[in-house]
Amino acid sequence: MAFIYLSAGFAAWSQPLCEEANLHKLVIGIDHVPIVVRDLNEAKTLFSDRLKFTVKNGRAHEGISNFFVKFQDGTYLEFITPLDSSFAIGNYYSNFLKHRAGGTSLALSVKSADSVMLLLQQCAVPFKSNANPIWLSVEPSGNDLFYIEYRNKNWKEREVNTTHANQSLSLKSVWWISKDPAKYISNFTKLGFINKGASTYLGIQAQVLKAESSELIVVSSSEGADILGNFKSPGTEGIFGFTVKVKSLNIVRQLLKDQNLIIKGNSIIYYAKDYNFFIVFTE
Structure with a gap:
């Protein structure tokens, strides 16, 4: 563009x-x-x-x-x-x-x-x-x-393109990491997100920002250091993860059993190391 x-x-x-x-x-x-x-x-x-x-x-x-x-x-x-x-x-x-x-x-x-x-x-x-x-x-x-x-508010993607073998349904959350998370929290709340306060995800302290049903999970670099250590570029700042809602975690386990998954509570994590992000599958 x-x-x-x-x-x-x-x-x-x-x-x-x-x-x-x-x-x-x-x-x-x-x-x-x-x-x-x-x-x-x-x-x-x-x-x-x-x-x-x-x-x-x-x-x-x-x-x-x-x-x-x-x-x-x-x-x-x-x-x-x-x-x-x-x-x-x-x-x-x-x-x-x-x-x-x-x-x-x-x-x-x-x-x-x-x-x-x-x-x-x-x-x-x-x-x-x-x-x-x-x-x-x-x-x-x-x-x-x-x-x-x-422009076309009624347009929808064809079902064949949104139906996944792993039964993924939606992009529920985007994860953001920074050495200065307060700066981004301030910027993003001015730009349309609502700050919903602190929470804990995957054992990590984070700040949760909402835009309607979407979440932006903001994490400090120190809190997310263990995750960053899995990446090809461990100094990553900005987007570093996605939460994808699925219909069945059991299906994900079965289909992706050879993909070095990490099971953590009610979530399944996959590290796309070369691309410097992780995916959290959750119901």
Whole structure:
């Protein structure tokens, strides 16, 4: 996607219209997460053949190629490899790969991209915008997040693309890690999440942010050190995990029995080490 700057200059979120309550009223939930990889075919083999997800092929466009893992509730993971850095989007993912592979940003589905842009303008927050026949997108600068509104509100992915052998149903949570989690908690609550307070997941102290039914689980690097130690890039900051809701954990155990799963309480964990994230399967 080629983004266009529609606002300039940066100011603190000081105006009354810039309170977090305004943006959260526009947010429907986490829509998808782009994940950049070096070898798209290897990633496809992992997710389709080994982890038993159904994969929807994408296409080459704007300097990238991609594929999707889509869920029944409309959420999805998008796997991307850059092909041509002369395109803006290809260049972005090429630069990201210089640091690591993995999740790059959060895409939040919104009721009205125009309303999001108006609010960001009123708040003097710089952003980029893109429009095409399928969606409108808005990206506030420097926040690892963008908003997306689909033009056809009634469109649904075909069932064949959202039915998985491992019986996955939805992307329930995204995990975020940082040496400075307070900064991201503050930013994300301004950008549409609601802070639900502290909780413990997988024995890890975390802060839980909500966007409707979606969760963003924010963890400090010290709390998540044991998880990071499993990754190819243990210094990962940003997106480092996903919780995927499934119909049956027993099916996951049976189908993925040769995949070095970790059973922890009512969860099954798989480390995608080369991609610097883990997947938590849960009912």
